[in-house]
Amino acid sequence: MNRGIRLFLVAAGLIALPFLTDFAFGRTWVRIIDFALLYSMLALGLNIVVGFAGLLDLGYVAFFAVGAYLYALLASPHFGLHLPFWLLLPLGALVAGLFGILLGAPTLRLRGDYLAIVTLGFGEIIRIFLNNLNAPYDITGGPQGVNLIDPITIGGFSLNHPLSSSFPAVYNYYFLFLAVTILVAFVSSRLQNSRIGRAWVAIREDEIAAEAMGINTRNVKLLAFAMGASFGGLSGTLFAGFEGFVSPESFTLMESIMILCMVVLGGMGHIRGVIFGAILLSILPEALRYVGSLQQAIFGHVYADPSSIRMLLFGISLILVMLFRPAGLWPSPVRRRELAAHDETARHENSSIYDAGH
Amino acid sequence: MEIFLQQLVNGIVLGSIYALVALGYTLVYGILGLINFAHGDIVMIGAMVTLAVVHFLSGTGLPGPALVGIGVLVAAIVCMALGYLVERIAYRPLRDAPRLAPLITAIGVSILLQNLAMMIWGREYLSFPPLFQSGSFTFSGVSISPIQILILFASGAMMGALSWMVKRTRLGNAMRATAQHPEVATLLGVDSNLIISITFVIGSALAAVAGTMVGAYYGIAHYDMGFMLGLKAFTAAVLGGIGNIEGAMLGGILLGVIESMGAGYLGALTGGVFGSNYQDVFAFFVLILVLVFRPSGLLGEQVGERP
Amino acid sequence: MPATDLLLVSGISKHFGGLSALTDVSFSIGRGEIYALIGPNGAGKTTLFNVITGIYSPDSGSFCLNGQNMAGRKASAMAKAGIARTFQNIRLFSNMTALENVMVGRHSRTRAGVFGAIFRNASSIREEQQIAARARDLLSYVGISRHEHMLARNLSYGDQRRLEIARALATDPMLLALDEPAAGMNHSDTDSLRILLERIRMDGVTILLIEHDVKLVMGICDRLCVLNFGHKIAEGTPEEVRSNPAVIEAYLGNS
Incomplete structure (x- = not known):
């Protein structure tokens, strides 16, 4: 199919999505899609660290927390500050990126699973601080978190205001999140197909050889941490404005693990696969909520606690997907790229394999 | 000084439980290079099964320690079977898969076990009946309860037995050989699949005992108790040098002591700014500090960057 | 210093624990040379190689590339300064x-x-x-x-x-360091490797070579250095080294 036509169809589908979803499944599901987009940004960010550079990070949610709390504290009655969104969004990315460097620096010498446990430790440390920094001075609001956060406002227009009765606030957020997700995916793809992206993959494949080829592995790793973290910060800023409320409960280790599952299940290192994984894993637990009513319909009685069955099935699906597709549901098409090499014409048409044509 | 000694004793007791769980992580890691994320949940299942057996037999009039004995036996059998099954179903098919694939199945198994336990035993905290004589012995101001003594002896004995088995028996040799050179071990006639299964079974038995200890010590059991415990134990294993058996023991006990010292002194040390609610921060902070200076843990092999 | 020397290695020593892998090794490689490093297993060739390519830093001694002291720098700095390497057990970015x-x-x-x-x-x-x-x-x-x-x-x-x-x-290296490039190669592969190395040298790149294949070494290198137990025992052209009794005893004698 012609590239232009395909692009048009995808764009039309994405614009129609909230309306169709609302019509078919109800407004709650539009909200779920909004969250799926936030998770897509997180998964894309973690993909830079884990998928590209091969650094196993189990504390990634910390950067999401940094972005969210930054917005929450600077745009709410908590400190009486109400800074504008257009300033806080890049600031969230920047501060989270700095945290990425700060937390990345001590881990540079660590390998594999040692790195995993240290990043996990950092994630927990940040959460525990958020939980306890309400005394002696109230900085983070403690376990209660921060309330009454300003809604995202662009050019004087608050996204919490419905455009009309058939265009509610969740639609506003959908289009904003969609735009940022596309931006993040675009940046990821540009980075992947660049000198920096190649250096990341080289480190993932063989750190010693990468260093021997003149790559300063320390700087390049820190750059991966910073870029990944800044995507997390973006997502966190949007999350705080969307929810209007943040508390440490949203930033547990389980969240980090969930984001990692999205990356691996979708297809590490493959941008489309990662987005697919994020959407799938955001939607699946919600879809499994219907298990309760399904039981009712089939057996006329709810036998088991629906929420535990739901997570049980979620666990089983993680296992099954990995058993049958160990490289993820949608891994990067390296094999296709390889096959193209045997086809002379294909090689000449495709003047550079870095045109992200596939 | 008395507070110090008291916290030291409490820390060593807590630490020896961590050490038992950490051994399960380290055994599996040593042989497969896999973080068995579900191990903490096997500990939880161990606690739950013991509790169920104790409740079931509580009408028989058997004394408390006997009830626990039978309970822990049943729990060990259940956990060993579970450990075996988990390895067979969720890890073995992925032995040559990308490294993170078995980590994800391990997370899947962990979620599965927790929710299975929630369906069977409910969401409430279950209380362990007081099975041991209460009260405590006091030595120069430091008090120690019978259950603490029991935990110390039982975990010490199990760790001793495990060290002996790994170092001195044919099975132990085969385990070490499989961990170091799987291909060579296979060539020498070691059935590596069998050894891996046995490793999981041993780790799970230790988990069952540890689960019972935690349940009896704190008097409660809960379907998600395994998560934080597993995390702590894994931290302990890494602290000591993952894959190293003595490292897991050292790391476990050290982490236990660090935590209880943190709980006891953090407030005083920082002038009340950081209270005992920061004890986990303290534990992770020590871990990070250790790893920054010794990237392979305290007793881990310091492999240079050999090309 | 003579402008013709590209690499000047002087008095390099390296210990691992109590084991001394290299003791006071010195040699120099001229511009445009093919220079080989040979010796029995465990003679310290790979250690020396790793020192020159920045994987280890030497305990004492120094080495200069183009008159600039490089000892103790990181591997990436070596590559940037003009020393590139290959690995004995190939380390490509496989995916x-x-x-x-x-x-x-x-x-x-x-x-x-x-x-x-x-x-x-x-x-x-x-x-x-x-x-x-x-x-x-x-x-x-x-x-x-x-x-x-x-x-x-x-x-x-x-x-x-x-x-x-x-x-x-x-x-864009000035010095290309090859760690056993012919290991595991058959005869015709080795021949074409020899042609490739000659060509690289013709194009102005100096080559340092560790090699077990004595025939290849003797046929291709201009000069070579023989290590045994971490000491340099001989240096010179293939003809000179071939007739050196110490070398015959240490190396050629038992091969």
């Missing part, structure tokens, strides 16, 4: 294509950062094109351009060796 492997080699000679990657401004596009063009040239230089889109891990053994050389050449 990258042959072309991408060589492109990685251009890293230290190019500059595009995050900004250039995202915005693809004119200079970063030009640089990216130059990287790809140079990488293709190098693949054809070592004779594997038909495999440019194959993953490195799927190349044949001999082609993997060639790819490693191409990747090292992509860093």
